[in-house]
Amino acid sequence: MGSLLCKGLPKRVRCCAEMRLRSGSSDSGGAAESRGIRGRFQNFLRGNRSPTKTTAAPDGPLPVAEEQPEVIYTFKDYLDLQQFSDASQLLIEDEKQLFPLSSESQPLQDWDGEVEALHSKRQDLEAAILKTVRLSLSKEVAQEALASAVAAMCKEQDQDVLWMQQTRAQKPEWRPAKLRDKHDKELKALVEDRMDNPDAQCSSAEAAKGSSIQTDVWAMGRQLKQDLGTVAEVVVKCYPKELDICNFYTLLFHHVFGARLRKIAEFGLDDNDCTFILRWVNEYYPQILQRPNLCERMTTEGLGKLLPPSLLQPLEEQYMTKQEADMTTYIEKVLHEAKQTWIGGEMPKTDDGCFVSETAYDIIQVVNGAVKTAELVLADRTKAQGLTSLLQEHLRRYKGFLEEVLRSNKSNTVPTVKANLHCIQQLSHVLVTKSHLFPEDVRANCLFTLKEIQQSAHNYLLNPVHAELKPLYRKLSTDWLKGANFKKLLDTIESKSADMQGLAAASHQELMGRFHLDVSVEYVKKLIRVDKLKDGVKQREACLRLKSDADKLHQLFSKMGSREEWLKDVFIRIAELFKLQDLAAVQMHVASMGTSNPDITEKHVSAILKLKANFSKANRLTVKETLRDTLESTPTDTSTSENTHVFFSLVPV
Numbered sequence: 340m341g342s343l344l345c346k347g348l349p350k351r352v353r354c355c356a357e358m359r360l361r362s363g364s365s366d367s368g369g370a371a372e373s374r375g376i377r378g379r380f381q382n383f384l385r386g387n388r389s390p391t392k393t394t395a396a397p398d399g400p401l402p403v404a405e406e407q408p409e410v411i412y413t414f415k416d417y418l419d420l421q422q423f424s425d426a427s428q429l430l431i432e433d434e435k436q437l438f439p440l441s442s443e444s445q446p447l448q449d450w451d452g453e454v455e456a457l458h459s460k461r462q463d464l465e466a467a468i469l470k471t472v473r474l475s476l477s478k479e480v481a482q483e484a485l486a487s488a489v490a491a492m493c494k495e496q497d498q499d500v501l502w503m504q505q506t507r508a509q510k511p512e513w514r515p516a517k518l519r520d521k522h523d524k525e526l527k528a529l530v531e532d533r534m535d536n537p538d539a540q541c542s543s544a545e546a547a548k549g550s551s552i553q554t555d556v557w558a559m560g561r562q563l564k565q566d567l568g569t570v571a572e573v574v575v576k577c578y579p580k581e582l583d584i585c586n587f588y589t590l591l592f593h594h595v596f597g598a599r600l601r602k603i604a605e606f607g608l609d610d611n612d613c614t615f616i617l618r619w620v621n622e623y624y625p626q627i628l629q630r631p632n633l634c635e636r637m638t639t640e641g642l643g644k645l646l647p648p649s650l651l652q653p654l655e656e657q658y659m660t661k662q663e664a665d666m667t668t669y670i671e672k673v674l675h676e677a678k679q680t681w682i683g684g685e686m687p688k689t690d691d692g693c694f695v696s697e698t699a700y701d702i703i704q705v706v707n708g709a710v711k712t713a714e715l716v717l718a719d720r721t722k723a724q725g726l727t728s729l730l731q732e733h734l735r736r737y738k739g740f741l742e743e744v745l746r747s748n749k750s751n752t753v754p755t756v757k758a759n760l761h762c763i764q765q766l767s768h769v770l771v772t773k774s775h776l777f778p779e780d781v782r783a784n785c786l787f788t789l790k791e792i793q794q795s796a797h798n799y800l801l802n803p804v805h806a807e808l809k810p811l812y813r814k815l816s817t818d819w820l821k822g823a824n825f826k827k828l829l830d831t832i833e834s835k836s837a838d839m840q841g842l843a844a845a846s847h848q849e850l851m852g853r854f855h856l857d858v859s860v861e862y863v864k865k866l867i868r869v870d871k872l873k874d875g876v877k878q879r880e881a882c883l884r885l886k887s888d889a890d891k892l893h894q895l896f897s898k899m900g901s902r903e904e905w906l907k908d909v910f911i912r913i914a915e916l917f918k919l920q921d922l923a924a925v926q927m928h929v930a931s932m933g934t935s936n937p938d939i940t941e942k943h944v945s946a947i948l949k950l951k952a953n954f955s956k957a958n959r960l961t962v963k964e965t966l967r968d969t970l971e972s973t974p975t976d977t978s979t980s981e982n983t984h985v986f987f988s989l990v991p992v
Contacts, residue, residue, distance in 0.1 A: 414460055418467055421484035426464050427491035431498055433457050438511050454511070461513055468492060468518065472525050475574055476533065476566050486577040492518050493579065523587075530566075530591045534599060537562035552603055552612050556619055559599060563592050564627045571636050585636040589628070596624075597645040604650045610661045613654050614716060620645045621718035655717055662726055666709050670733045673701045678740050686751050687758035693843045694754045698737075699762035703769050706730060710776045720775065727777045734766075734788045741792055745799050756796050760846040763793045768845075797853045804835045805857065815865035820877075820884050829895055832858065836899050851900035859892065859906045860989045863913070867943075867992065871952040878917045878951055885914035905984050909936065916947055922958050926965040933969035938988040941966055946992045 417426035437454055471488040474480040499515035539561035549557075570588045578584040604616060621644075628639045644651060677698045680687075687694045706727060713723035744755050767789050770782050777785070808831060814824040832854075842850060866885070872878045889910030896903070912932050919925045929944055941963040948959045 414464075418463065421467075421471070421481070421487060423464065423468055423471070423484070423487045424490035424494065425487075427494045430457060430461055430464060431494065434498070434511060438509060458511075458513060461516070464491070465516070465518060465521070469521060469525050472522055473529055475526075475577075476529065476569055482573060482577060485574070489578050489582075492522055495519075526588070527591055527595075530588070530595050533562055533566055534559050534592075534595050539565040549615070550609075550612055552608070553615050556600070556603070556615070559596060560619065560623060560627070563596055564630075567592060567627070567633055567637075568630075571632050575636060585633075586638055589633075589637045589639065590642070593642050593645070600645050601647075601650060604646055604654060608654070608657075610657065613657045613661075616646075617651075617654055617658055617716045620651070622715050625718070655722065658716060659713070659722070659725065662709055662713060663729060666705055666726060667729060667733075669705045670702055670729075673698055673705075674733070674737055674740060681744060681749070681751060681755050684749065684751055687754050689841075690843070692841065693847075694758040694761070694841050695843055696758040696762050698759070699765040702730075702733070703765060707769070707773070707776065721778075724776065724778045724781070727781050730777075731781060731784050731788070734785055734792075738788055738792050742795065745795060753800070754841065756799055757842050757846070760793065760796050760850065761843040763789050763796070764843070764846045764849060767793075793849070797850055800839060800850065801854055801857060804838065804854070807831065807835065808858075808861075812861045812865060815862060816869050819866070819869045820880060822884060822888070825888055825891075828858075829891060833895060833899070848900050848902055851896060852903045854899075855892075855896040855901040855903045855906060856986070856989075858896075859909070860986070862888070862892070863909075863990050866913070867946040867950070867990075869950065872917065872950050873952045875920055875953070878920075881950075882914040882918040885910055885917065889914070903984075906986070909986055912936075913947060917951065920953075922961065925954075925958070926962055929962050929966050930969045933966050934973055936987055937970060937973045937983060938985055939966070939970075940987065940992070942992040943987050943990065 412420075412422075412425070414426055414429050417423070417429065433453075434457060437457060468488045468491055471480050471484055475485050495516050495518040499517065502510045502514040537558040539558070567589065570585055574588070575585050600616060600619070608616060624645060628634065628637065628642075646654075677696065687696055689695065709726050710723050713726055714720050717723055741756070741759055744752055744759075749755075767786060770777065770786050770789070774782055808828065811824060811828040811831060815828070818824065839847070839850060839854075872881050889907045892910075893904065893907040912928070912935070916925065916928055916932075919928055925948075932939055932944075944963060944966050945959055948954050948962060
């Protein structure tokens with residue numbers, strides 16, 4: 340119809356006439372105006388189509404379907420229905436008609452009214468889109484509406500790109516619209532508002548108490564957790580994958596939350612608030628980001644800390660100073676109470692007939708708790724381990740206290756020593772099995788100090804026993820092969836075992852092991868001073884006697900609680916050396932001894948071989964050279980190997 344009306348007019352006049360027909364005449368009224376350029380033009384062409392009905396005679400042809408009127412939505416209709424993508428498409432089509440992209444076509448400059456109307460509609464659409472975006476984290480906007488708003492934004496962005504590629508065509512004043520930039524600014528403002536005015540419900544008893552600072556941070560944290568959950572579960576479905584909306588929101592919340600915490604940290608905090616802020620930075624906040632529904636969609640590795648190093652470092656120093664002071668106060672109190680108990684003449688507590696002390700338990704608990712908590716608060720094990728450096732000084736003070744006990748002659752001294760051997764065993768066990776709590780140098784120094792304390796305590800308990808055994812040790816070298824003196828020694832040792840009861844199981848085992856070692860060393864000291872074994876027969880007898888004594892000694896101390904089974908092997912190796920006659924066999928055996936016991940020396944081997952009267956000096960020199968070569972290729976630092984035991988270095992030659 341419109342084409343017929345305009346037919347025959349010049350091209351430019353015809354285009355103007357067709358545009359006026361699309362925009363409607365003064366007769367068409369407000370309804371036509373509300374449909375926009377495209378809607379008015381289509382309405383003019385189609386006219387008002389009323390539905391018609393056709394019926395057929397009973398025997399006639401099939402009835403014709405009733406014609407349905409075609410519904411034509413206007414821009415306002417789409418806006419009201421929150422179908423922003425369709426609304427955007429309408430305006431883009433109108434824009435193409437008013438501003439042709441082809442350089443051959445010229446824009447209709449005389450239609451300023453149409454351009455102004457289109458600009459106004461674009462502003463309405465943009466406002467509606469941004470309003471929808473602003474409500475995207477609330478329940479006030481439907482998911483479909485948000486998805487349509489995002490789709491409209493993408494269309495606008497594509498149109499911006501299209502116009503930017505044009506160099507000659509006249510572009511509209513609203514291009515580029517930069518709706519994506521406005522969208523991003525809107526989300527930033529949204530996140531800032533959500534963090535400044537949180538409304539997420541409190542679900543933690545811990546969050547319900549604390550200072551005003553803690554209350555505010557808990558509220559922001561809850562809001563962040565809730566909103567990121569909404570983004571990951573709902574909002575993400577409304578955005579195309581390439582916009583990466585989850586990570587965009589994560590970055591926004593990270594920056595905004597961090598900015599709020601920076602203001603708090605710069606204000607100056609008491610110790611409780613300092614610890615609280617550090618826990619949010621290093622523990623609570625990372626836990627939120629690591630929730631399954633978030634970490635599947637968000638990349639958090641590059642976010643960094645909520646606070647910069649310039650603010651974190653002072654907070655960490657304040658926290659460590661407070662923890663060190665608290666730990667020192669507590670350990671000093673524990674040691675003071677232990678000392679006062681001893682000075683007051685009180686007997687230590689007993690457990691199943693064994694003397695025990697809670698000193699080590701209390702120290703272990705405070706150290707373990709402090710380091711574990713510090714590792715969470717600081718998110719750095721190395722920094723947390725710094726707290727244990729204080730333990731070195733506390734153990735030196737503990738050593739001084741026990742040395743004072745050992746010098747005394749109080750009625751409760753022996754029970755106190757036995758109870759504290761239990762403490763030493765517990766502390767050593769923690770240093771060995773929980774090495775992650777300590778820097779290596781601190782751990783080594785503490786173990787060395789505890790070893791010194793343990794040796795002093797063992798000496799205190801064993802020296803009186805060794806004093807009684809000393810005459811029997813001297814008799815070992817006389818008439819050794821008959822074994823009568825050795826039996827007396829074993830009987831006396833067994834009779835003295837009752838004096839060493841009252842120790843906790845692990846401590847008793849360690850003391851018996853030390854006793855077993857001492858007796859074995861005394862035996863070998865006397866052995867290398869016995870009369871020479873003149874021939875192979877005597878040497879074989881000596882081998883059998885030494886193996887028999889080793890077995891008896893092992894059985895007795897095993898029954899008493901020792902677990903130092905390796906001592907029997909030392910005796911057997913020496914016994915085998917007595918039996919061997921071939922030089923090459925002796926060389927191989929001594930080399931094996933040097934590998935198993937790297938603390939053996941040429942003097943020890945020479946002293947043993949001298950007992951073999953038929954083994955020449957030249958042979959001894961050859962064997963010593965073999966041992967020298969072996970030891971040069973074997974580590975001699977026995978403290979570095981848990982499988983290497985010290986024995987021969989305790990035997991003077």
